[in-house]
Amino acid sequence: MTNNHINYIEFKTNDLDETKEFYTMAFNWSFTDYGQNYIAFSESGLDGGFEKCADEITNGALIVLYHEDLNKIKDQVIQAKGRITKDIFTFPGGHRFHFLDPSGNELAIWSDK
Template sequence: MKPINNHINYIEFITHDLEATKTFYNQAFGWEFTDYGDNYVAFESSGVAGGFEKVDKPIVNGVLVVLYHDNLDDAKSKILDLGGRLSVDTFSFPGGRRFQFLDPSGNELAVWCHDQ
């Protein structure tokens, strides 16, 4: 299914232990996983695409909602014009690019697009 602009497209969690997390969600809910290096795993069979990133920092809010937009620069500009603040500037990953931002209330979200 093709991603749709401005829709929630991906949910990203953080974890301290990828293997324990994969075992838990596989056995509890039947989720399936694809590893991307030592610090990231994507999941499917959950109703929405997502992933887990291994981190060492304390987990305060372990969920990152990821929106899709086919013009990352336009989305970023609009967010900044409306009072959003960048928390992670644009970076590339296999298949695309994304940035993370804080909304005016301090909630962190991300926006991504396919490689173009």
């Protein structure tokens, strides 16, 4: 893994089973279940996942970058005028935070450290 590179992409879905079935049948992706609200996919060229949500999905993609030092990169994001939307939190596999760039695009940065 390389700092500041796109490492993962996350989508929203209203139905995990339907999503899994579609991407398995259409593209032969593989899935790993993480509880009732999240599935990760592989065999797509770039690993990613689907998060279950009840809301209408208008922009369902979340680009996730990697950085080994979340506190350092979070400070850099803030200094560059990014706005933190979800502070650092723990998830299976590591920690991450979300931010908005100056145009309002939401991205995330994660670390396994």
